[in-house]
Structures are given as structure tokens and as C-alpha cells.
Amino acid sequence: MVGRFGFSSAIAFDAQHLQPLATWAFLATLTEAVFIEGHRADDAIPHALGHSNRLGPHSGVYLITLSPTTSETQKIVNVTKYIWSHRDYRPWGTTLPVQCRECGTPQQWAGMKCSDNYTFECRYEFCGWDPVCQEFVKPRGTYVVEKPEGMQVIPNGKLPSSSWLRFCLPAKVIEADSEDLAMELD
Numbered sequence: 081m082v083g084r085f086g087f088s089s090a091i092a093f094d095a096q097h098l099q100p101l102a103t104w105a106f107l108a109t110l111t112e113a114v115f116i117e118g119h120r121a122d123d124a125i126p127h128a129l130g131h132s133n134r135l136g137p138h139s140g141v142y143l144i145t146l147s148p149t150t151s152e153t154q155k156i157v158n159v160t161k162y163i164w165s166h167r168d169y170r171p172w173g174t175t176l177p178v179q180c181r182e183c184g185t186p187q188q189w190a191g192m193k194c195s196d197n198y199t200f201e202c203r204y205e206f207c208g209w210d211p212v213c214q215e216f217v218k219p220r221g222t223y224v225v226e227k228p229e230g231m232q233v234i235p236n237g238k239l240p241s242s243s244w245l246r247f248c249l250p251a252k253v254i255e256a257d258s259e260d261l262a263m264e265l266d
């Protein structure tokens with residue numbers, strides 16, 4: 081859509097049921113920074129996200145921009161994904177499972193950070209216990225979240241337990257006059 085209509089950039093959200101109320105502080109700050117103060121959108125977004133604590137748990141943000149190529153008909157689409165992370169329940173932007181995969185117990189995960197990876201361990205004291213054998217037959221359930229390659233922490237609005245992250249998706253070359261420019265974000 082960005083290429084079809086010739087927009088220089090566009091913003092998208094990935095919440096399944098987007099609540100506009102959660103976006104207004106971000107959009108108001110971004111609009112002021114871009115249209116009044118004259119900043120580039122990719123420079124203004126980290127600033128705007130730093131003022132948007134309510135948006136992070138609700139939705140990720142995509143910035144879609146076009147870059148020229150040497151071809152008149154082709155352009156490069158750059159997509160930057162911004163996701164919110166929390167040390168205890170959304171490490172590196174990954175939502176933790178509700179239950180332990182080993183014992184099925186609903187979890188309030190207890191995490192440990194080692195280097196760039198988080199390891200969460202089931203808190204149920206009998207995780208792995210076999211009531212027939214009357215002994216532990218499996219190791220305690222764990223869930224490991226590794227830092228995705230290329231993920232950057234945004235300093236704006238960073239708190240001890242949470243922050244926004246930036247991740248650049250692979251660029252795509254599109255035909256600028258093509259009728260089929262709809263993009264699939266993943």
C-alpha cells in the first residue's frame with residue numbers, strides 16, 4: 081500500500097483488536113515531532129514510544145518506508161518492527177506460555193537472565209513427579225527465550241523491568257507501479 085499510493089512512510093499496529101485510546105499519546109507525540117518539528121519518522125518513533133507506556137502491552141508498531149533504487153519502477157520497502165518487552169512476562173517481546181509444558185500448571189514464571197538469554201523455570205514443586213512411581217521422572221519444566229539476532233533496545237522510556245525494542249525486517253524490492261503491493265508483515 082505504501083508503494084501503491086506513493087507514501088514516504090506509514091505506521092501500522094499489530095494488535096488483533098486495536099484500542100485507539102492506547103495509541104493516542106504515541107500518535108500525538110509522533111505527529112508533533114514529524115509535522116511540526118520536522119524530524120524524520122524513524123528518528124521520531126523512539127522518542128514517541130518513550131512517551132507511550134500504555135501502548136506497549138497492547139500493540140507492536142511497524143514503520144514502513146520506501147527507498148529509491150537505480151530503477152525507476154522499483155523501490156525498496158524497509159520495515160522496522162517495534163515491540164515492547166518486560167523482563168518477567170514478555171522477555172525480548174515474547175509472550176510466555178500460560179502453562180508449564182511438562183506438568184500443565186498455570187504459571188507465574190520465575191525467570192533468570194544469563195548473558196542475553198532468559199530461562200524460566202516451573203514453580204510447581206511437584207513438576208516432573210510421577211505419582212505411580214512416587215519419584216521425579218522428568219526434569220522441572222523450563223522455557224528459554226533467546227535474544228533475537230539484530231534486536232536493539234531503545235533507550236527512550238526504558239525502565240529497569242521494561243523497554244521498547246527495535247528490529248529491522250529484511251528489506252523487499254517491489255515494482256512501484258505494480259497492482260499487487262500489499263505486504264505481509266511477519
Ligand SMILES: [Zn+2]
Binds near residue numbers: 183203
Ligand atoms: Zn511444571
